[in-house]
Amino acid sequence: MLNHSLSVFYNTAPKKWSTIQNKRESQREGIIMHRITAYFRAYHPIVHSILLGTCMARFASGMSMPFLSLYLARELSLSPVLIGATIGLGMFCEMIGGFIGGTLSDRFGRKRIMMTALYLWALVFSCYAFATEFWMFLLLTALQGLSRAFYEPVGQALLSDLTRPEQRYRVFTLRYTYNNLGWAIGPIIGALLGMSAGAAAFLITGGVYLIYAFIMQGMFARFDISQLQGAGKEEVTFRKAARTVWGDKALLMFILGSIMGTLCYSQITTNLSQHVGGLQGGITLFGVLLTVNAAVVVLLQLPLSSWAEKRTPLQTIWIGNLFYAAGFVGFAIADSWAGMIAAMAVFTIGEVLCFPAGSILLDRLAPEGMRGTYFGTQSFKYFGTSIGPWLGGTVLVGAGAEALFLGAALVAQVGTLFYWLGQRRAGNLFGQQQQKTPSL
Numbered sequence: 001m002l003n004h005s006l007s008v009f010y011n012t013a014p015k016k017w018s019t020i021q022n023k024r025e026s027q028r029e030g031i032i033m034h035r036i037t038a039y040f041r042a043y044h045p046i047v048h049s050i051l052l053g054t055c056m057a058r059f060a061s062g063m064s065m066p067f068l069s070l071y072l073a074r075e076l077s078l079s080p081v082l083i084g085a086t087i088g089l090g091m092f093c094e095m096i097g098g099f100i101g102g103t104l105s106d107r108f109g110r111k112r113i114m115m116t117a118l119y120l121w122a123l124v125f126s127c128y129a130f131a132t133e134f135w136m137f138l139l140l141t142a143l144q145g146l147s148r149a150f151y152e153p154v155g156q157a158l159l160s161d162l163t164r165p166e167q168r169y170r171v172f173t174l175r176y177t178y179n180n181l182g183w184a185i186g187p188i189i190g191a192l193l194g195m196s197a198g199a200a201a202f203l204i205t206g207g208v209y210l211i212y213a214f215i216m217q218g219m220f221a222r223f224d225i226s227q228l229q230g231a232g233k234e235e236v237t238f239r240k241a242a243r244t245v246w247g248d249k250a251l252l253m254f255i256l257g258s259i260m261g262t263l264c265y266s267q268i269t270t271n272l273s274q275h276v277g278g279l280q281g282g283i284t285l286f287g288v289l290l291t292v293n294a295a296v297v298v299l300l301q302l303p304l305s306s307w308a309e310k311r312t313p314l315q316t317i318w319i320g321n322l323f324y325a326a327g328f329v330g331f332a333i334a335d336s337w338a339g340m341i342a343a344m345a346v347f348t349i350g351e352v353l354c355f356p357a358g359s360i361l362l363d364r365l366a367p368e369g370m371r372g373t374y375f376g377t378q379s380f381k382y383f384g385t386s387i388g389p390w391l392g393g394t395v396l397v398g399a400g401a402e403a404l405f406l407g408a409a410l411v412a413q414v415g416t417l418f419y420w421l422g423q424r425r426a427g428n429l430f431g432q433q434q435q436k437t438p439s440l
Contacts, residue, residue, distance in 0.1 A: 044162040047171060049219045050155050053212040055178035057121075057151075060208035062186015064125065064201040068141075071199075076134060086137055088386075090145035095382040097149025102376020103241040105154045106369060111220045113372075114158070117150035118213035126206030129199035153375035160363045160371060161225070166309070168363060172356035173305040177297055184294035241373045251377060253422030254361055257317075258381035260415030261354060264324060264408045266388030268293075268347070272331065274393075275401040276340060285337055289344045296348035304352050313364070314423050316357040321416045323350030325409035332405035350412075361419070365426055 072078045072086060105113040124143045131137050156172070163171050190201055245251060276282045276289070308316045327347025334340045359375070366374035395404045 043167070043171065044223070046216075046219050046223055046225070047159055047162050049215055050159060051171075051174055051178050053215060054155065054175055055182040056208055056212050058179050058182030059186040059189075060125075060182075060205040062183045063190035064128070064205045066187045067190065067201065068128075071128075072137060075132075076137070078134065082134070086134075086141050089138060090141040091382060091386060093142045093145030094149045095379050095386070097146040098153050098376040098379025099241070099245075099373065100376070101146075101150030102153035102157070102372035102374070104150070105157060105372035105376075106241070110154050110158050110161070110372065111225065113150055114154045115213065115217060115220070117147045117154065118209060118216060121147040121151070122206045122209035122213060124206070125202050125209060128202035129206075149376075149379055153372055153378065156359060156375045156378075157372040158225075160375075169309050169313075169356055169360050170305045172359040173301050173308075173352070176352070176355050177301040180294055180297045184291075241370065244367065244370060245373065245377060248365070250422040250425035251362075251365055251374065253418045253425060254358070254365070255377055255380050257415045257418035257422065258358055258378065259384040260411050260418060261321075261324075261358070262381045262384030263388040263391070264328070264384075264412050264415070265351070266385050267328075267392045267404065267408050270389040271392040271396050271404060274396060275331070275404075279335070279337075279340075281337075285340060288337075289340060292341055292344045293348045293351075296345050297352055300349065301352055304349065305356070308353060308357065313357040313360045314419055316353050317361075317419050318416050320350040320353030320357065321412040323347065323353065324412040326350075328405040328409040328412070332402045332409075361422070 069083045069087065072083050078086070101113055101117065120143060124140050124147060127140055128137075131140060156175070159171050159175060160168055272289070273286045276285050279285060311319075323346055327343050327350060330339060330343025330346060334343050358378070362374045362378065363371065392404055392408070395407060
């Protein structure tokens with residue numbers, strides 16, 4: 001009898017265990033599918049298209065733009081000064097073009113300006129492959145900067161138009177994450193495929209932008225957005241836009257705060273590499289730090305956005321700037337790989353918190369019908385990117401890395417002060433409800 005019972009047990013136990021395992025697997029698959037379905041249902045289809053397109057665009061740009069200086073040196077034998085001037089022209093056009101593109105979107109509609117920017121972007125990148133003269137590259141780089149400047153504020157304004165106020169922080173965080181993900185992968189793929197400093201990379205980039213343009217053209221045909229802000233309801237002129245922006249002291253404070261942030265961030269992309277170069281294996285370490293930066297953005301954006309949604313944008317920026325400062329202090333005192341990696345992880349937490357919160361501040365501050373204009377003013381923050389490398393390099397040479405990074409930690413707190421002054425100017429505006437999401 002005992003042997004029979006044991007025999008039955010050993011024969012049936014594996015089947016029961018297999019059934020239990022299959023049920024658990026089915027439950028896990030069901031939970032995953034439910035979350036995926038909930039994610040796609042949470043936002044308007046155009047929102048998903050913009051998020052996906054942002055990743056596609058940055059991925060494609062990453063395959064070509066980081067290698068533009070190499071391409072110019074190889075194909076035209078340009079000096080470093082002329083190469084710097086060419087790339088700098090694109091940054092300058094991007095800095096001043098955002099306000100223009102955002103204002104145009106408020107006057108003529110989001111669709112027209114976005115589609116113009118995407119088709120022009122595709123054309124510009126394709127033309128890079130056939131350019132043979134210096135003036136051609138100057139013109140194309142200027143147009144590339146303007147295309148990006150027109151696209152960015154319109155894309156952000158559309159994300160805001162199509163989401164509920166309580167969803168916007170997460171949407172802007174997702175946009176920032178997709179942006180970083182595409183930029184992190186693009187250069188690696190470009191290098192692995194042997195397209196660095198090659199005309200093929202520009203053609204592929206132009207092709208990807210053209211595909212993105214076709215996707216958005218189809219989405220705009222499928223979903224009518226003419227009832228949204230910036231779809232021609234408001235007569236927004238450049239004079240009115242400039243007068244409104246200049247008279248909005250809260251906005252000016254926010255712009256100054258964002259300039260402080262980009263001035264600090266530019267030290268990571270430029271002068272940090274010079275500092276870590278003095279450590280053993282410094283070049284490899286800098287590549288590892290960039291990878292850590294991208295990984296932290298991707299891994300922590302969801303939990304950090306969930307946390308930040310329960311706070312005000314100013315609180316989020318304040319805490320984010322504290323993480324910035326802690327990261328810079330870490331760069332100043334670290335003398336090993338482990339210390340540098342830890343400092344980068346801490347710094348990146350600040351990055352994830354600050355960038356989306358800055359977009360939320362502009363979203364809540366913007367008057368009806370001028371959301372594109374206000375998002376366009378974000379391009380003025382690139383003034384910090386323009387002067388940051390030079391200013392930081394001067395401090396690095398004259399006073400050393402410790403002074404540079406401790407000074408950057410202080411500048412981050414000055415940025416918080418500007419944001420605080422801006423919110424004081426805005427008064428109780430940040431407690432008001434925003435417009436509802438339009439129905440599909």
